[in-house]
Amino acid sequence: MPFDLILSNIGQHVRLTPGEAEFLTSLLEPRTVPKKEFLLREGEVCRYDYFVNRGCLKVCYSDNKGVECIVKFAIENWWVIDLDSFLNHKPSFYYIQAVEDTDLFRLSKGNYDLLHERVPAMQRFSNKRWQDGFIALQKRVTQNLSLTAEERYAHFKVKYPNLEQRIPQRLIAAYLGVTPEFLSVLRKKWSTAFS
Amino acid sequence: MPFDLILSNIGQHVRLTPGEAEFLTSLLEPRTVPKKEFLLREGEVCRYDYFVNRGCLKVCYSDNKGVECIVKFAIENWWVIDLDSFLNHKPSFYYIQAVEDTDLFRLSKGNYDLLHERVPAMQRFSNKRWQDGFIALQKRVTQNLSLTAEERYAHFKVKYPNLEQRIPQRLIAAYLGVTPEFLSVLRKKWSTAFS
Numbered sequence: 001m002p003f004d005l006i007l008s009n010i011g012q013h014v015r016l017t018p019g020e021a022e023f024l025t026s027l028l029e030p031r032t033v034p035k036k037e038f039l040l041r042e043g044e045v046c047r048y049d050y051f052v053n054r055g056c057l058k059v060c061y062s063d064n065k066g067v068e069c070i071v072k073f074a075i076e077n078w079w080v081i082d083l084d085s086f087l088n089h090k091p092s093f094y095y096i097q098a099v100e101d102t103d104l105f106r107l108s109k110g111n112y113d114l115l116h117e118r119v120p121a122m123q124r125f126s127n128k129r130w131q132d133g134f135i136a137l138q139k140r141v142t143q144n145l146s147l148t149a150e151e152r153y154a155h156f157k158v159k160y161p162n163l164e165q166r167i168p169q170r171l172i173a174a175y176l177g178v179t180p181e182f183l184s185v186l187r188k189k190w191s192t193a194f195s
Numbered sequence: 196m197p198f199d200l201i202l203s204n205i206g207q208h209v210r211l212t213p214g215e216a217e218f219l220t221s222l223l224e225p226r227t228v229p230k231k232e233f234l235l236r237e238g239e240v241c242r243y244d245y246f247v248n249r250g251c252l253k254v255c256y257s258d259n260k261g262v263e264c265i266v267k268f269a270i271e272n273w274w275v276i277d278l279d280s281f282l283n284h285k286p287s288f289y290y291i292q293a294v295e296d297t298d299l300f301r302l303s304k305g306n307y308d309l310l311h312e313r314v315p316a317m318q319r320f321s322n323k324r325w326q327d328g329f330i331a332l333q334k335r336v337t338q339n340l341s342l343t344a345e346e347r348y349a350h351f352k353v354k355y356p357n358l359e360q361r362i363p364q365r366l367i368a369a370y371l372g373v374t375p376e377f378l379s380v381l382r383k384k385w386s387t388a389f390s
Contacts, residue, residue, distance in 0.1 A: 064341045069337075071337070083326060083329060093334075093337065120315055130328075131278060131321075131325050133329050134278060134329045135278055135279040135282075137329060139279075146258065
């Protein structure tokens with residue numbers, strides 16, 4: 001599996017020496033995961049940090065009525081983890097499942113710690129990753145609560161280009177928090193507006 | 196203003212050498228802020244990271260009806276910032292105001308960058324800070340949405356010990372997202388249960 005995508009993802013924020021890049025790639029384990037396979041089930045401890053090279057994963061939890069809520073899709077060039085479970089060895093609140101056949105790299109907790117200890121640039125990369133994650137989540141909590149379903153749909157299309165053509169509509173509806181019927185109304189409205 | 200609290204706050208997560216601690220404290224600017232003063236107004240660029248030594252601040256935003264939503268209180272030993280505004284020089288979404296007369300240290304953006312560049316332990320500290328922040332926010336978005344007002348009140352009492360006796364009840368109601376009348380019902384119920 002090629003390392004180009006993961007190295008350019010990290011290279012956007014920090015500069016690794018050739019030796020550091022080689023050390024990083026020596027720690028990554030390539031995996032191909034078939035559609036519908038679980039990478040993490042609710043209640044298990046998350047033992048890996050994942051990077052998607054090709055395909056699509058979903059990160060979900062069950063609400064108190066047992067309904068699946070999708071908090072994130074991870075397509076090419078996205079990282080995925082249950083951070084609380086991974087760092088603190090807790091049973092995971094989220095589950096992670098493949099939506100398409102997916103090629104990924106995984107990094108074990110031991111290797112993650114080793115990498116952060118030996119390569120200071122990776123501390124800076126993680127810092128950037130979690131600061132950006134915090135900001136995005138904060139926006140989701142505050143600003144996005146006041147968005148209409150139509151505006152959330154527009155955001156989805158920008159955040160995940162072309163994903164709409166790849167995965168079942170019911171998953172997009174679960175991500176947006178609308179019924180599949182209402183999503184279909186939104187799509188028609190959108191395609192009329194831009195045709 | 197004594198440096199004990201801020202040094203022990205950082206020392207809980209990383210170890211600074213005496214020289215590094217001295218460098219850090221040389222960059223901090225002590226300030227005393229009277230009750231009701233704004234440290235940051237909505238739309239301004241956040242130019243400082245703040246650490247509260249004594250007193251209480253609130254971090255708020257106005258919802259689309261102009262109602263004040265309190266996202267956080269910062270009492271002794273808490274850090275406060277509008278991260279997106281601070282890192283990316285954007286107009287702030289949040290405003291920060293003193294709820295009590297407050298003693299704090301502020302760290303300018305320039306000094307913040309210098310500190311992180313020169314002291315690798317501060318990169319690790321920030322990493323921990325934003326990972327923990329991300330996890331806490333994630334819990335607030337998912338698990339806490341399903342909590343009752345009574346459970347949220349119980350969380351508030353644990354998170355901010357004794358703050359209830361210090362600040363106006365309407366602020367606590369705004370934080371919990373309930374009316375002051377309903378908060379008064381909750382308090383009576385709680386005091387009966389534990390008396």
